[in-house]
Structure formats: structure tokens, C-alpha cells
Amino acid sequence: MTESKQHDLRFERRLAKRNRAEKRFRLFGKLAISLGLVFLGVLFLTIVKTGIDAFTQTRIALEVDIASHHFDAKDPSHPESLAAANYQGIIKSSLRKAFPDVKSRTEKKELYRLVSNGAAFDLRKAVGENPSLIGQRLMLWAIASDEVDLVVKGKVARTAPVEERRLSDRQMQWLMALESTGMVERRFNNTFFKGGDSREPELAGIAAAALGSLFSVLVCLALAFPIGVMSALYLEEFAPKNIWTEFIEVNINNLAAVPSIVFGLLGLAVFLNFFELPRSAPLVGGMVLALMTLPTIIIAGRASVKAVPPSVREAALALGASPLQTVFHHVLPLAMPGVLTGTIIGTARALGETAPLLMIGMVAFVVDLPKGILDPATALPVQVFLWADSPERAFTERTAAAILVLLAFTCLMNLAAVLLRKKYETRW
Amino acid sequence: MSTVAVENTSDANLIANSGALAGAQVSLLKMQTKDLKVYYGDTAALHGVNLEILPNRVTALIGPSGCGKSTYIRCLNRMNDIIDTCRVEGSVLLDDEDIYGPDQDVVRLRTRIGMVFQKPNPFPKSIYDNVAYGPSIHGMASSKDELDDIVRESLTRAGLWDEVSDRLDASGTSLSGGQQQRLCIARAIAVKPEVILMDEPCSALDPIATARIEDLIFELKAQYTIVIVTHSMQQARRLSDKTAYFHLGKLIEHGDTERVFEDPQHESTRDYVMGRIG
Secondary structure (H helix, E strand, C coil): CHHHHHHHHHHHHHHHHHHHHHHHHHHHHHHHHHHHHHHHHHHHHHHHHHHHHHHEEEEEEEEEECCHHHCCCCCCCCHHHHHHCCHHHHHHHHHHHHCCCCCCHHHHHHHHCCECCHHHHHHHHHHHHCHHHCCCEEEEEEEECHHHHHHHCCCCCCCCCHHHHCCCHHHHHHHHHHHHCCCEEEEECHHHHHCCCCCCHHHCCCHHHHHHHHHHHHHHHHHHHHHHHHHHHHHHHHCCCCHHHHHHHHHHHHHCCCCHHHHHHHHHHHHHHHCCCCCCCHHHHHHHHHHHHHHHHHHHHHHHHHCCCHHHHHHHHHCCCCHHHHHHHHHHHHHHHHHHHHHHHHHHHHHHCCHHHHHCCCCCCCCCCCCCCCCCCCCHHHHHHHHHHCCCCCHHHHHHHHHHHHHHHHHHHHHHHHHHHHHHHCCC | CCEEECCCHHHHHHHHHHCCCCCCEEECCCEEEEEEEEEECCEEEEEEEEEEECCCCEEEEECCCCCCHHHHHHHHCCHHHHCCCEEEEEEEEECCEECCCCCCCHHHHHHHEEEECCCCCCCCCEHHHHHHHHHHHCCCCCCHHHHHHHHHHHHHHCCCHHHHHHHCCCEHHHCCHHHHHHHHHHHHHHCCCCEEEEECCCCCCCHHHHHHHHHHHHHHCCCCEEEEECCCHHHHHHHCCEEEEEECCEEEEEEEHHHHHHCCCCHHHHHHHCCCCC
16 A cells, blocks of 8 residues: 555656656747747847838939030930930039029039939939920939938938038038928938949949849759759659769768858859850859759758658559659659758758859949849849948948848748748648 | 460350360460569568469458568569569469560559559549549540549449549548548559459458448459458458468468368468467
């Protein structure tokens, strides 16, 4: 009787201990997830806080007089006449008109520096599209210079010393005068999304980098996905198990861990020097990224093919399906979720890689938007790297905004892949 | 001398007796194994099995676990080929042709010999697609209507049509165990094989589902040659015409079912059918 009571006590004590351990483990799990979410939240909030202002751009309203004397007398709408007209002069004269008591040369120079050089380009583009504007007066929302932009957005204190503010007291007075009459506004920053890179922060855009990234990733996927999936299928289903296939497997596993810059060197040596493909082209960038992504896709593909139960294969073979039919009609659809997971991981990495792209020259300062995979381009992470390096203060918020765009890109791609994976999973 | 395989023994007797084909030797066997040996690596799983499979008969393979009956039946449609370590020696004849011959097409062989497995394994596709898969890859139907006919016919013969006709696009895996196995049988007969191999088809099913499948096997006998592995002696007695008893990789005894169960010649057979071992 006493023995069984002791046994019960021992059992109860152990049971309590086990239950406590269970609860502890679950608590740690919850804490870990919460901690992860907190870090993620902090990271995200920091980037958003820094970058959100880059989505707006300060503009100054100017009344411009597109006087006909700037254009060719005989044929004002001739493209040459439109291109060669002194738009800078038009803007300068409208600034002088807004502030008539600015007389000295130094003062005038300071006045002109309130507005960006890009304002003249905007004007030229507007007149070029619509030559009937010649001889008219209209309101142009000119892009403000980056110093004005920073002050208006409050990134630089208005009371800061001149060296920091980079606007003289006179310029501040003019600015405040313009603000009081409602001539200064913050508008959506189209330039950021449509323009290419620029030395002037207020004119810098990510369109060239975004397109370059898009083209590179598309080329990467077009190469890595089919080759990776086919390789995984062949190695897992058809290849004989001998010393050579073991050797290949070990090497593929190692390649997945090779530093990405090595792939860049390979791309430089083989694709650029040997095959003489165009430098800085998304085609070459995509090929290098594909080399990098292949091991990931093959490893994930092999694992998911191996996980398909043999009963499905046997059922298909017993019906008289050839090995190829068995693999493509039955094994591959069931292995797809795993393959797509590997693809998501691989391409997300490819989208964010900078080092290999630097080696093949996609670090170029690209102003024009690439139209195809052979045009010189840069990539979003490279653009972030270049801007982060820039001394101009206004680039800080643009760098953060570019990071946001990059993250949005990644999220969209992952979403597409997850939806695809769901589609295949329900068939199970 | 030509050999002709016939559909049933009465026809064979007619021809043999009437001497219509002078000098012709009529084969009464659908399949035959001669000195069949199977090795997994260095271990021998089957030691020289000589067995005849008669057409339009149910041949049952019985014996205790691990006696080699599954290994044997998988040799008949060369399913052991997919196991790397497996080595087959001897000959397996289908209509007097060695299926392990050098220029035998395994894919074509498996359209003539179908298989139903122990655990029902329908494809994770719709019921229609499950049955239609075989005919469509072999080009047995030239139009959608023909394919529909084949599917309906196969499901009807498998005794499943009434239960699933209104939900042919439901997933095959959404059916109950017994229905899934009947679906697998429908899938196998859709390619119009000559022989159907069944590896313990009812062992994963309840008695009622088992009874339905046994009735089905009885009906199928008229058109197909059936070889069934079973660990249930009652099932063997109920269903089969011929029985073969295996033990430790050897074929101990075979013959008419009645005779094997009523009057076993070997001690080992006697022990097994009397229930003393197994």
C-alpha cells in the first residue's frame, strides 16, 4: 500500500515537472516570435520614418512668360528651335519678376539657386509636347532645389547655422515670402518614380534602377527556374547512383554557400571577357544571378521530389506510364510547393544582391531608362549603395525610400510565389 | 510450331481435341514462371519458383509474412525493376514470351498486366482523371466522348459508378477506403489489361468493403486473369481456383484450391492451412 502511494507521489511530481517544462517551452516560443516581430517593426518604422518624406517634393509656383523671342522667328515650333530655347533664362526672368528689388549679381545668383536646374528641363518638355504654349503666360510648379526641399520638409532646422542649412538668410527671407503667399507646396514626387539617377538629389529617381532590377530578376528566373527544376528531377529520378552523381551533389551543396562575389568574378571573366557581352546589361546581371540561384532551387527541388510518396509513382508505372510521364504528370505537380519555396528564397536573395552586380559593372551611373535587357542599367540594391555613399544630405531620405521600394518589390514577388504555391497545394 | 494463347480452357480443349490446327501446340497458360530467383543485394528472396497461371482463373498466393509472395507478384509486371538492389534471374513468360527478354518494352507490358496495391493509392486528381489517365496516355480514346464512355464503363464494372456518377470531379482521395480501392480497380481495368495482379487488396479495408471487392473479383474473373496475394485463407478459399503456398521464399505446394486446403501434401502446407503456423 505504501509502495503504490510512493509511486503515485513520484509520478505526480514528474507529471508536474513535465507540464511545467511544456508551458515554459511554449512561453519561450511566444517570446521569441514577439521579439522577432518587435525587431521587424522597429526596422520597418525606422525606414518608413526616414523615407516617407521622399515621396513628396517641394515645388515653387512661378509665373513664366514663354516669350516668343526665345524661339526661332520663322518657325518657332521646329524641334531645334524648341530644344535650343533658353528655358533657364525664362525661369530666371520669372524669379526676377517675383522679387523685383533683387539687384546685385550675387543676390541674383542666390535667388536663382532656390529653384532646381531640373525646372528648366520640365519646361522644355512641356513646350516640346505642346508648342502652342509659345507666347503664353502660365503657372509652372518648378522643382525647388534640394536645400529648399530639406528646409521645407523640416529635415534641417530653419534656425540652423548657414553652413548646415546651406541657405543664406536672404534666401530664407525669400523663401518665407513665397511660402506666405502660398507659392510653395509639397507635391507627389513623380521624378522619384519616373526619372533615372542624377547628381542633384531633387532630380534623382529610381526608375532606371527598378527597371534594371526587374529585367535582371526576369532573366534570372527564366534561366534558373527551368534549368533548376529539370536538374533536380533528373538527379533525383533518372540519374544512376554512382560516384559521379555523389560528386555532383556535394558540389551543388557547396555552391549554395559560395560568397556571391565569386559569381560576379565568374561573370566578369566568362560573360564579359570571353563572350564579350555588353557591360552593365541586365542580361549579364540576370545570368550571374541565375548561377547564384540555381543551387538553391536544385537543393529545394530535390528535397521536395524525394518527399513525394513512392505509392504515387508505383500507381502511375503500374498503369503503363513511362518514367518521364510518371515524373511530369504526377511527381512534379506534387513536388511543386517545395520547388516554389526554393524559388522564392532564391530570387529574393537575387533581388537583394549587390556584390556580383558590382563586378559585372552594374554600378554605373545610369540616367536613361533601360529599354531592354541589353541596355546598360543598374539595380535597386546598387542604387541604394550609391546613394548611401553620397554626401548630399537630401539623399538620405531617398535612400530610405529606395529601400522601401525594394522591400515592396520583394513582397510582391513573394506574394506571387505564395499564391502559386497555394494553388498547387490545394490539389493534394 | 506455333503457340496460341486461348481465353479459356474449354476452347483450348475443343481445339486440341478437334485437331483443327494440325501440328499446333496450344498453350493453356497465360503466365508461367520458370526457376524464378530474386535477390535483394546478396540476400535471396525467392529460390527458383516454378508456377503456372491459368487464363480466366483466380490464382491465390498464400503464405506467412515475409515468404516472398509480394516479391513474386511484383516480378510478374516487372515492378521490381524500380528497386535498384533487386536482381531477377530465371524467366517469366506471358503468352510464352519472356517478359525479361532483352527487347521487351516494360511500358507496353504494364498495359497488359495491371496492378492493384495493398494500400489504395488513387492519384490526387479528380475521380474522372484517375480513371481516364491510363487510356489517355495510351491513346485509347480518340475523342472526349469515347473517353467518357471508357470512364463510365470502368467505374460501372468496378461497382463504383452509382456512388460517384454525380461527382466525377471530386478528388479521388476524398472517397472512403473501400471506394478508393474500387477506384484503383476501375483505373486498372480502364486500360483493358489481360492480367490483373492484386497485392493484398483488401487488407486495409473493413469486412463489408472486403466483401464487395471479393464479389467484384469474382465478376472480373470472366474477362481477366487474376493473381491475388492474400494473407486470409478464407478469402483464398472463397475466391480462388488455384492456390500456391509459399514459405521462406520457396514455392512449397500449388494446385486446385480445394485440394490444397482439403488434402495438403506437405507438412508445412498442412501446418499453415490448419492454422498452426502463420
